[in-house]
Amino acid sequence: MTVPTVLAVIPARGGSKGVPGKNLSPVAGIPLVARAVRACLGAPAVTDVVVSTDDPAIADAAxxxxxxxxxxxxxxxxxxxxxxxxxxxxxxxxxxxxGRAADVVLLVQCTSPFITADEVDETARRITEGTADTAFTAAPSHGFLWRETSGNGTGGATGVNHDKAHRPRRQDREPEYLETGAVYAMAADGFRTHRHRFFGRTELVVTDPARVLEIDDPHDLARARALAPLLDTPVTPTAGDIDAVVLDFDGTQTDDRVHIDADGREFVSVHRGDGLGIAALRRAGVPLLILSSEQNPVVAARARKLRIPVLHGVDRKDLALKQWCDEQGVDPQRVLYAGNDVNDLPCFHLVGWPVAVGSAHDSVRAAARAVTDTPGGSGAIREIAAWLLGPELTIPEPRTS
Structure with a gap:
């Protein structure tokens, strides 16, 4: 049996008036266009994924x-x-x-950040299995809609999907569904003929209304970032995803507290488990770097102890990180950067794997692609090492006496 060609098309223009650079804006550390690509690639029914864009940066991300x-x-x-x-x-x-024609074509919008591979797959299958000519994602809706009207110059409002004199209970109403704008599937031949996404028999793919969000303005983007930790399936990187690890210091390798003696000398606490995790990464051949905005002897001393390079006293951490990646010949998209506070966000937007420690600021957790269970200074770096090297990480436990 010939497998049908199911082509997912993701339109992603470079220009956006509501949110400049919208389609490259990260949500949970992943650009919106990449979140759509990931959902399409995860759908078994989809055979090919194409991003249509006028922007070279979006094309590169795709x-x-x-x-x-x-x-x-x-x-x-x-x-x-x-x-x-x-x-x-x-x-x-x-x-x-x-040199082959598409049998089914999907229109997938990257402005819907919480579409899932299952939703993409089910929408495509409604066409490949012959139950519909077109299909789209929709969410149950129980809202009463109104339209403003004007009568005799006095204004007013009238019900759209209800009679305002008769308000049936929710359980007594016929089900209604809201078009989510996320995924549409069409039989390719019919789409070419009609040049529209709805023709013939149309079916709904019912989705969870909690996941419905279209990003049209900065407030929508902020809501998406706040919701991502609740709606996204937690993922952690493996060694195959990473070519280098870059670590913030204060609040990431420490608990973000500073002890000061009578002479003004500063002291911090670090976790032995983090040192063991870093040692294991170093032995595994993973390039490592400590990157800190603080010009502090303790940072340099810790780097010497760990036997890894350090850049500290850096005003623009993102520029320093980009230069280091260029010098090392490392693609930033294959860099894991671990941080905890808002000055780490520019680096988060640069790398492919931004990671927040468990005690990170809320805005940093929202921007992260992964979050450790462990707070900074309590073994978060060792947890990251275990992600990359496997749960059987062979590091001796730190002594307790």
Whole structure:
């Protein structure tokens, strides 16, 4: 039996008036366009994933996460261009490149950050299994809708999906569904003919309303970042995901407290388990760096003890990190950066694996791709080492006496 070609198209323009750079904005450490790519690649029914964009940076991000990128012409990249036109162009480009036609085409919006691979898969299967010509994700809705009206110049309001004189109980109402704007699937031939996402028999793929969010303005983006720790499936990197590990110091390798003696000398506490984890990473050949904004002898002393390089007293940690990656020949997307506070956020936006320690500031936890269970200064770095080297990490336990 021939496997149908199911092409997922993700439109992602570079320009956005509501949120500049929106499609590259990270949520839980992953750009919005990459979150959409990840959901599509995780759907078994999808055979090919293409990002349609006019922006080279978006194209690079799409390729980095495993999708193809199609350069969208300027006439299809303006505010008035339809999503359908971008999908049709991407279909043509795909078929010209691969020499095969799509049987099913999906329109997947990266402005819906919480779509899942299961939702993408189910929407595609409604077409591949012949139950529908078009399908889309929708969420149950029980709201009463109103429309403002004007009568005799006095204004007013009237019910849209209800009679305002008759308000049935929720359990007595016919089910209604809200189009989420996240995923649409169409039989490719029918889509080419009708040039619209709805034709023939249309079916709903019912989704969890708690996951429905479309990012149109900065407030939506802030809500997405706050919700990500609650809605995303927790993931941690493995050795295959990482080429280097960069560590903040204060609050990450310490508990963020400073002890000062009568002469003004500063002292901090570190965790022996972190030292053992760093030693194991060093023995495994993982490039390591301590990166700190503090110009403090204790940071340099700790780096010497651990036998790893250090950059401290750095004003722009992100620029220093980018320069270090260039010098080491390391792709920032394959760097794990562990931090705890807001001055780590620029580095979080640069790397592929931003990691917050368990005691990190809420905004840092929201921006992280992974969060340790352990607080900073209590073994969080050892926990990260165990992610990368496996739960059987062969480091002797630190002595307690």
């Amino acid at each position: 390729r980095a996460f495993g999708a193809e990128a199609v350069r969208r012409p300027a006439e299809l990249s303006g505010d008035t261009a339809s999503s359908e036109s971008a999908v049709l162009h991407a279909m043509d480009a795909f078929e010209a490149t691969h």
